Amino acid sequence: xxxxxxxxxxxxxxxxxxxxxxxxxxxxxxxxxxxxxxxxxxxxxxxxxxxxxxxxxxxxxxxxxxxxxxxxxxxxxxxxxxxxxxxxxxxxxxxxxxxxxxxxxxxxxxxxxxxxxxxxxxxxxxxxxxxxxxxxxxxxxxxxxxxxxxxxxxxxxxxxxxxxxxxxxxxxxxxxxxxxxxxxxxxxxxxxxxxxxxxxxxxxxxxxxxxxxxxxxxxxxxxxxxxxxxxxxxxxxxxxxxxxxxxxxxxxxxxxxxxxxxxxxxxxxxxxxxxxxxxxxxxxxxxxxxxxxxxxxxxxxxxxxxxxxxxxxxxxxxxxxxxxxxxxxxxxxxxxxxxxxxxxxxxxxxxxxxxxxxxxxxxxxxxxxxxxxxxxxxxxxxxxxxxxxxxxxxxxxxxxxxxxxxxxxxxxxxxxxxxxxxxxxxxxxxxxxxxxxxxxxxxxxxxxxxxxxxxxxxxxxxxxxxxxxxxxxxxxxxxxxxxxxxxxxxxxxxxxxxxxxxxxxxxxxxxxxxxxxxxxxxxxxxxxxxxxxxxxxxxxxxxxxxxxxxxxxxx
Numbered sequence: 001x002x003x004x005x006x007x008x009x010x011x012x013x014x015x016x017x018x019x020x021x022x023x024x025x026x027x028x029x030x031x032x033x034x035x036x037x038x039x040x041x042x043x044x045x046x047x048x049x050x051x052x053x054x055x056x057x058x059x060x061x062x063x064x065x066x067x068x069x070x071x072x073x074x075x076x077x078x079x080x081x082x083x084x085x086x087x088x089x090x091x092x093x094x095x096x097x098x099x100x101x102x103x104x105x106x107x108x109x110x111x112x113x114x115x116x117x118x119x120x121x122x123x124x125x126x127x128x129x130x131x132x133x134x135x136x137x138x139x140x141x142x143x144x145x146x147x148x149x150x151x152x153x154x155x156x157x158x159x160x161x162x163x164x165x166x167x168x169x170x171x172x173x174x175x176x177x178x179x180x181x182x183x184x185x186x187x188x189x190x191x192x193x194x195x196x197x198x199x200x201x202x203x204x205x206x207x208x209x210x211x212x213x214x215x216x217x218x219x220x221x222x223x224x225x226x227x228x229x230x231x232x233x234x235x236x237x238x239x240x241x242x243x244x245x246x247x248x249x250x251x252x253x254x255x256x257x258x259x260x261x262x263x264x265x266x267x268x269x270x271x272x273x274x275x276x277x278x279x280x281x282x283x284x285x286x287x288x289x290x291x292x293x294x295x296x297x298x299x300x301x302x303x304x305x306x307x308x309x310x311x312x313x314x315x316x317x318x319x320x321x322x323x324x325x326x327x328x329x330x331x332x333x334x335x336x337x338x339x340x341x342x343x344x345x346x347x348x349x350x351x352x353x354x355x356x357x358x359x360x361x362x363x364x365x366x367x368x369x370x371x372x373x374x375x376x377x378x379x380x381x382x383x384x385x386x387x388x389x390x391x392x393x394x395x396x397x398x399x400x401x402x403x404x405x406x407x408x409x410x411x412x413x414x415x416x417x418x419x420x421x422x423x424x425x426x427x428x429x430x431x432x433x434x435x436x437x438x439x440x441x442x443x444x445x446x447x448x449x450x451x452x453x454x455x456x457x458x459x460x461x462x463x464x465x466x467x468x469x470x471x472x473x474x475x476x477x478x479x480x481x482x483x484x485x486x487x488x489x490x491x492x493x494x495x496x497x498x499x500x501x502x503x504x505x506x507x508x509x510x511x512x513x514x515x516x517x518x519x520x521x522x523x524x525x526x527x528x529x530x531x532x533x534x535x536x537x538x539x540x541x542x543x544x545x546x547x548x549x550x551x552x553x554x555x
Contacts, residue, residue, distance in 0.1 A: 090159065091171065093139035097357045098170070098349070105361070105396040106132055117401045120381060122211045128404045131168045138163035138172065141503055142495075144488045150473035150480045157480075158503070159470075166347075166414075167407050173347035178461055180415060181341040184245060184264075185334045188421050192276050193267035196327035196340060199223050199291055200260040202313065202320025203376070203383045208304045209250075209259045213409055215302065216259055217416070220246040222294040223261045224418040230287050231269045234279045240269035243420035245341070251348035253367040254392040255402040256376050262344040264337070267328070270420045282325055292321045345415055348406040355391070363399045366391045378402070 093099050113124050137143040138161075145158040162172050201219070209215045224244055231242045244265040252258035268278040296313075299305045313319065329336045355364040367373070367390040377386035378394060394402065408414060417423055471480045486494055498504035 091139060093171070096351055097354050097363075098351060099136070101357060101361075101363065101396055101399065102132060103136060105400060109397045109400040112397065113401075116397070121401055121405050125407070125409070127410050128407055130410075131165045131407050132404070134163040134165050135169045138165070138169050141498055142505070144490075144494060145486055146482050147484045147486065148471065148480045149483045150476060150478050152478040153473060153476040155473050155475040155480075158501075159482075167349075168404075170347050170349060170351050175461055177342050177345045177347070180345050181338045184341045185338040188243075188245070188417065188426070189264075189334075189337050190243065190266070190276070190420075191332045191334075193278070193331045194264055194329045194333075194337060195267050195281075195325055196329075196344075197223075197227065197263040197265060197282070198260060198322075198324045199263065200258075200320075200322045201295055204313065204320070205295065205299060205305075206257060206259055207382060208299065210257055210405065212302075212304070213412065215298070215304075216248045216250070217413065218298055218302075219259070219295065220248055220261055220416050222298055223263055223291070226287060226290040226294055227263065227265055227282070228419065229290065230282050231279060234282075235269055235277055237269075237271075237277075240271055240277060241419040241425075242266045242269040244418040245344075245421055246416045246418065247341075247344035248414045248416075249344070249348075250406050250408075252375065253369065253373075254365055254375050255348065255399075255406070256378070256392075257382050257405060264340060264344065266420070284323055284325065288321060288323045291323055292319060295321070349403060361396045363394050363396065364391060365394065365399070 094103075110124075110129065118124070141158055141160045143161060145160045147156060148159055149156045162175070163169050164172050166173050166176055199219075209219070223246055227244060228242060232238055232240060242265055244263060247262040247264075248259070249262060250257060250259045266276075268276050270276055296305075296310050300307065300310065327340065329340065350368075353366040353368070355366045357363055367375070370390055372388040372390050374385040374388045375392070376382045377384050378392065378398065380386075417426075419425065472478075473480050486497065488494075495504060
């Protein structure tokens with residue numbers, strides 16, 4: 001142990017599990033001013049004499065310190081140090097494999113789309129280019145930022161603007177998911193029991209929803225009609241109405257087209273007076289038949305299929321329709337409702353399941369579950385089952401085709417409210433409550449406005465998910481404030497600020513992609529490593545790829 005008090009102080013700072021008792025002698029006063037900058041070190045000023053006096057013993061006893069040693073007039077004593085708060089680290093969107101794949105291959109994908117993908121995925125939709133262009137700018141300081149400053153120590157940081165794109169940017173979509181889940185759990189759902197119902201349709205009918213996306217909303221309405229009729233039948237009353245929230249999902253586990261409806265519905269119905277009447281579980285056979293009839297009726301009315309097709313599909317041993325009600329939430333489970341709504345409205349793409357991008361540009365995307373299933377063959381139209389697997393290998397252009405097909409049209413609603421939870425019903429109840437208590441109108445409006453505004457802050461969502469406060473100053477621990485916004489029209493100001501701070505990254509324009517060469521190269525690489533069709537594959541080798549680590553080692 002060194003006899004230098006500076007060395008003892010440095011040792012304390014290094015181990016971060018000790019405290020310093022620094023004497024008030026003038027030769028050590030410099031330490032009391034310097035150690036304030038040492039993170040994680042506690043210091044106490046107290047007079048020292050030869051040995052440890054009674055005052056030191058009393059202080060040690062008060063601090064509950066078991067041992068201490070004297071080093072050149074400095075007491076180095078063991079004391080638990082409080083856990084340091086984690087610091088917010090802004091994400092780097094350009095570091096993700098998804099961003100790099102889109103940045104490198106989207107131009108080529110757009111140029112060859114009409115020739116290679118239009119027949120399977122439909123006409124090119126302008127919303128795809130708009131959404132992807134915004135995603136590539138998400139989190140980029142050169143596209144504008146907010147200046148955040150600590151009022152105590154004047155430490156500053158920049159927070160880049162987000163793109164706010166749903167079903168394209170996993171980060172921005174997650175923000176939407178959290179806000180929707182909080183809104184449903186806190187403002188929409190009543191403290192009664194709820195149930196999740198999942199309704200699916202056959203593969204033969206799914207293809208129509210890819211080309212006519214208005215069918216998705218109409219399928220959600222069919223689900224509401226069937227569930228409401230079943231609830232009224234079970235209760236024996238026609239004047240009751242359940243509360244229901246329907247979420248439209250178009251993706252399967254490996255990004256294939258799989259439209260289905262997730263429903264959160266009350267385990268009962270409400271009378272016009274507001275009384276809640278509980279009901280038992282739905283009769284699944286009756287509900288499945290009603291769902292099948294409603295979907296066939298919709299497709300016939302929309303002239304998507306002929307009556308002969310309906311008769312043929314009714315003769316199938318396995319109809320392809322399914323209804324599941326296995327998830328039940330007890331009354332008052334607000335946290336459970338929030339988790340379930342997050343699942344119902346999740347992003348189609350998960351960064352954690354994009355396992356690898358190979359040297360040839362092929363993407364390995366893992367399924368949500370480890371069990372092997374006969375997912376659709378990506379080379380077909382989506383109706384033929386492929387080899388049982390729990391992953392999918394796609395060349396970059398085919399990956400982008402699968403990825404962008406889930407971008408919804410602008411203005412389309414992916415979550416819908418029905419019955420007791422409909423916007424109209426909630427608005428009428430709120431209006432009646434306001435009229436009944438006119439005196440407290442101003443106070444209630446102010447509290448609702450403040451709560452709504454607070455619930456949508458960026459910092460609150462970061463803290464809720466990662467348990468890190470992004471507005472906590474890393475220097476002094478104070479609360480930082482947003483002082484200004486530097487928006488894209490101020491391009492010269494943005495460049496000047498970022499260059500001054502060493503954050504400007506100059507980029508050179510890229511040449512147009514060699515589409516013909518790229519397509520031929522990717523097709524050759526994919527053909528050499530792709531899986532054969534189900535009638536040619538060796539069935540004894542199906543489960544070789546269940547172990548993803550072993551697979552990646554040989555890929």
